[in-house]
Amino acid sequence: MDHIAISPSDQVFVLTGAGISAESGLPTFRDSDGLWAGYRIEDVCTPDAWRRDPAEVWRFYSSRREAAQKAQPNPAHLALAELESQLPEQFFLCTQNVDDLHERAGSVNLLHMHGELAKSRCERECGRAPVEDRAVYRSLDEVPRCACGGRLRPHIVFFGETPLEMDRLQDKIAETTLMVVVGTSGSVYPAAGFVHRGRQRGARTVYVGPEEPLNASGFTHVVKGKAGEVLPGLFQVETAAEN
Numbered sequence: 001m002d003h004i005a006i007s008p009s010d011q012v013f014v015l016t017g018a019g020i021s022a023e024s025g026l027p028t029f030r031d032s033d034g035l036w037a038g039y040r041i042e043d044v045c046t047p048d049a050w051r052r053d054p055a056e057v058w059r060f061y062s063s064r065r066e067a068a069q070k071a072q073p074n075p076a077h078l079a080l081a082e083l084e085s086q087l088p089e090q091f092f093l094c095t096q097n098v099d100d101l102h103e104r105a106g107s108v109n110l111l112h113m114h115g116e117l118a119k120s121r122c123e124r125e126c127g128r129a130p131v132e133d134r135a136v137y138r139s140l141d142e143v144p145r146c147a148c149g150g151r152l153r154p155h156i157v158f159f160g161e162t163p164l165e166m167d168r169l170q171d172k173i174a175e176t177t178l179m180v181v182v183g184t185s186g187s188v189y190p191a192a193g194f195v196h197r198g199r200q201r202g203a204r205t206v207y208v209g210p211e212e213p214l215n216a217s218g219f220t221h222v223v224k225g226k227a228g229e230v231l232p233g234l235f236q237v238e239t240a241a242e243n
Helices: 018-022 047-052 054-070 075-086 101-105 166-175 191-200
Strands: 004-006 012-016 091-095 110-112 115-122 152-156 178-182 204-209 221-224 235-237
Touching: 012 075, 012 166, 012 191, 047 054, 054 115, 054 152, 075 091, 075 101, 075 235, 091 166, 166 191, 178 191, 191 204
Parallel strands: 004 235, 012 091, 012 178, 091 110, 178 204, 204 221
Antiparallel strands: 115 152
């Protein structure tokens, strides 16, 4: 398709999902067999799983940390970081992914709505901020305690928990004039509903991914293809003189 123009008055909101990380070799959370890297989601990514068997949860997230640390940003991550560098006051990135590939590509103004693999937080929700933590734990005894005495858990939004900073995200969506959604199937809410909110407010809405998403009706443009092949060169940033 033709380039998508971004004017000096546009506010750009980008939402990324598992598909962009999959192009760096990280598995999506729902494989065809219903398993997530060999695990049932109910066993490793719910509050009940944490209460029942925190050691198993930590084994799973330690393995995910290892995989994420080996992965490298792909051209899609780099293209979004480059776009942000051209639009420092107009660009906001929300990712459903918990890896740090966007940061390593150079993205700065971003929010991880489902948490971050490289951080841990107190299971007691004692009010202390999440801490940087890239350790790979082989047993529960290795997991540090919070200053309050509570066990540290992965800084991940488990299924059934509320995504992070939803009020801030709603404010950003209300401001956007161009929403770009990359590599997400449109099946996981509330993120899948973002495009409809943006569209209701008059934003142009663009989807990039190899398959049509379930919420395709919300998009003004659907661009099929791998994000790493489509995103570089997709946008044309206009200067004030060009308008």
